[in-house]
Amino acid sequence: MAFIPHTEADVKEMLAAIGVTSIEQLFDEIPANLRVKSLAGVPDALNEMEIGRLMSERAKADGRPLCFIGAGAYEHHIPSAVWAIATRGEFYSAYTPYQAEASQGTLQLLYEYQTMIASLTGLAVSNASLYDGASALAEASLMAVRANRKSKSQRILVPTTVHPHYRKVAIASAANQGLRFEEAPFLPGRGVVSMDALTQYEGEDITALVIQQPNFFGALEDVDALTNWARARNILVIAVTNPTSLALLKPPGEWGDGGADIAIGDGQPLGVPLSSGGPYFGFITTRMEYVRQMPGRIVGRTVDLSGKPGFTLTLQAREQHIRRGKATSNICTNQGLLVTAATIYMSIMGPQGLERVAAASHARANELVSALTRVKGVRVAFEGPHFHEAVLLLDRPVAPVLKTLAARGILGGFDLSEHYPELGHALLVCATETKIRADIETYANALADAMKAAKAA
Amino acid sequence: MSNVPTDLKYTKSHEWVRNLADGIVEIGITDHAQHALGDLVFVDVPEAGRKVTAGEACAVVESVKAASDVYSPVAGEVTAGNPDLATTPEAINEDPFGKGWLMRLRPASSAALASLMSAADYEALLKEEGA
Numbered sequence: 306m307a308f309i310p311h312t313e314a315d316v317k318e319m320l321a322a323i324g325v326t327s328i329e330q331l332f333d334e335i336p337a338n339l340r341v342k343s344l345a346g347v348p349d350a351l352n353e354m355e356i357g358r359l360m361s362e363r364a365k366a367d368g369r370p371l372c373f374i375g376a377g378a379y380e381h382h383i384p385s386a387v388w389a390i391a392t393r394g395e396f397y398s399a400y401t402p403y404q405a406e407a408s409q410g411t412l413q414l415l416y417e418y419q420t421m422i423a424s425l426t427g428l429a430v431s432n433a434s435l436y437d438g439a440s441a442l443a444e445a446s447l448m449a450v451r452a453n454r455k456s457k458s459q460r461i462l463v464p465t466t467v468h469p470h471y472r473k474v475a476i477a478s479a480a481n482q483g484l485r486f487e488e489a490p491f492l493p494g495r496g497v498v499s500m501d502a503l504t505q506y507e508g509e510d511i512t513a514l515v516i517q518q519p520n521f522f523g524a525l526e527d528v529d530a531l532t533n534w535a536r537a538r539n540i541l542v543i544a545v546t547n548p549t550s551l552a553l554l555k556p557p558g559e560w561g562d563g564g565a566d567i568a569i570g571d572g573q574p575l576g577v578p579l580s581s582g583g584p585y586f587g588f589i590t591t592r593m594e595y596v597r598q599m600p601g602r603i604v605g606r607t608v609d610l611s612g613k614p615g616f617t618l619t620l621q622a623r624e625q626h627i628r629r630g631k632a633t634s635n636i637c638t639n640q641g642l643l644v645t646a647a648t649i650y651m652s653i654m655g656p657q658g659l660e661r662v663a664a665a666s667h668a669r670a671n672e673l674v675s676a677l678t679r680v681k682g683v684r685v686a687f688e689g690p691h692f693h694e695a696v697l698l699l700d701r702p703v704a705p706v707l708k709t710l711a712a713r714g715i716l717g718g719f720d721l722s723e724h725y726p727e728l729g730h731a732l733l734v735c736a737t738e739t740k741i742r743a744d745i746e747t748y749a750n751a752l753a754d755a756m757k758a759a760k761a762a
Numbered sequence: 763m764s765n766v767p768t769d770l771k772y773t774k775s776h777e778w779v780r781n782l783a784d785g786i787v788e789i790g791i792t793d794h795a796q797h798a799l800g801d802l803v804f805v806d807v808p809e810a811g812r813k814v815t816a817g818e819a820c821a822v823v824e825s826v827k828a829a830s831d832v833y834s835p836v837a838g839e840v841t842a843g844n845p846d847l848a849t850t851p852e853a854i855n856e857d858p859f860g861k862g863w864l865m866r867l868r869p870a871s872s873a874a875l876a877s878l879m880s881a882a883d884y885e886a887l888l889k890e891e892g893a
Contacts, residue, residue: 454809631831
């Protein structure tokens with residue numbers, strides 16, 4: 306759809322038609338004391354040549370390091386066709402179209418996306434995407450409060466095995482809306498939720514339990530036992546998942562006897578480059594009975610007056626433009642461009658391709674852990690199965706070791722000491738299908754040198 | 763012309779109230795309201811035990827055209843939400859004063875009903891609104 310901005314003449318004509326002389330006058334109901342006088346932190350505009358130069362300089366500063374950091378964002382191979390197709394003029398927009406039904410191609414793509422994500426997570430309905438995984442947890446928590454009518458407490462139980470950034474964003478977004486997020490501890494030596502610790506909540510009013518699978522440590526939770534525990538107590542289950550892992554692991558919709566109620570996650574592993582942290586996209590799916598509590602846009606398939614199939618935005622009475630202050634969420638858009646890439650990625654890979662990516666990542670991570678734990682002073686923190694990440698314990702502080710590795714062009718992992726001081730010198734490492742045997746050897750050799758160079762604790 | 767049964771009480775926001783036995787009242791939306799909304803596709807009714815104040819939004823009716831709040835005409839405690847509306851929201855279109863009832867509640871004060879509109883007053887309101 307063409308987007309042609311208004312000319313100065315257009316603007317003048319429109320203002321004249323409503324009897325105002327300037328655009329500024331349209332905002333005169335906003336009191337002066339509430340207005341920002343100048344945007345001091347925002348630099349002057351750059352032209353295309355200048356911004357191109359700035360961005361290449363910044364990209365150069367990143368270099369091309371060998372990356373073993375996961376912790377929520379994962380480096381996967383992206384087939385060239387994904388972005389070649391996603392950047393075609395017909396697709397290349399970050400926006401949900403405003404005159405939605407005029408853009409049938411965009412709506413069809415979003416519909417296909419919803420179908421794929423719903424199928425991956427094993428739940429009935431998906432929306433057209435959210436901003437990212439962390440804000441998706443905030444949305445899912447608010448949704449659980451609306452959906453769980455048996456619970457009045459607005460208490461969300463969030464184990465510390467859930468991504469610490471997700472927990473922080475959920476609290477920042479939803480705590481002022483009355484939600485209380487309570488931490489549940491993990492089993493030392495196992496890195497998974499302690500079922501024993503959950504017994505302290507017996508008989509209490511809890512709205513939802515969040516379960517991340519694989520969890521932040523890459524470890525696999527006993528999702529069946531956790532889901533059954535929650536459902537037996539009228540606690541809704543919010544699953545946080547990595548979409549790649551779902552090609553191998555049981556989908557949230559099949560957890561325990563009744564399945565999870567809401568599944569969310571970050572869609573970045575599906576064809577979205579790391580890009581120094583974003584933009585990514587979030588996904589959310591749920592059971593049909595909760596569809597009216599779901600935030601965001603939903604595309605549906607229908608027929609037009611002459612019976613031809615077509616696509617349309619549906620269930621819009623949940624949204625701001627209709628329900629105003631009582632809408633399910635203030636989100637009124639989606640991550641269109643990233644979802645386009647992810648849909649193309651999933652189409653190209655197919656279920657078998659995605660399964661091969663997941664299996665190869667799991668195998669590379671196992672090789673990585675074996676190679677690194679052969680280095681003196683390095684051991685595995687947690688026993689039990691993991692997906693493509695694992696926590697290592699060093700016998701000396703992690704930060705200096707990572708610094709030495711970085712100087713050799715290796716991003717050695719995510720230092721857990723800030724978020725989990727109780728673990729000691731803990732390092733979260735990740736390998737995906739992009740790491741070949743030689744990469745793993747390079748890292749192991751560099752780690753041996755870096756450990757020698759760093760002072761023992 | 764809308765149907766306005768004479769044995770019911772009414773509100774300006776187009777709810778009706780029926781006095782049942784045991785001091786319980788039944789509440790729904792009027793024929794005029796269902797007609798203005800069009801075909802209903804979803805209805806959200808309150809749970810039994812919920813305490814509501816007069817004028818509090820306590821149910822939602824969603825049609826192909828719009829979603830609207832339904833306000834409780836009187837203060838009280840909800841004794842039942844109509845369970846059939848979850849699967850048959852069209853009952854409100856077909857029988858707004860009967861099968862389409864939304865909720866039943868026990869008013870906090872028996873005097874509260876006296877302040878509601880009579881059928882004649884409500885018909886006058888509809889005329890004023892151009893219905």
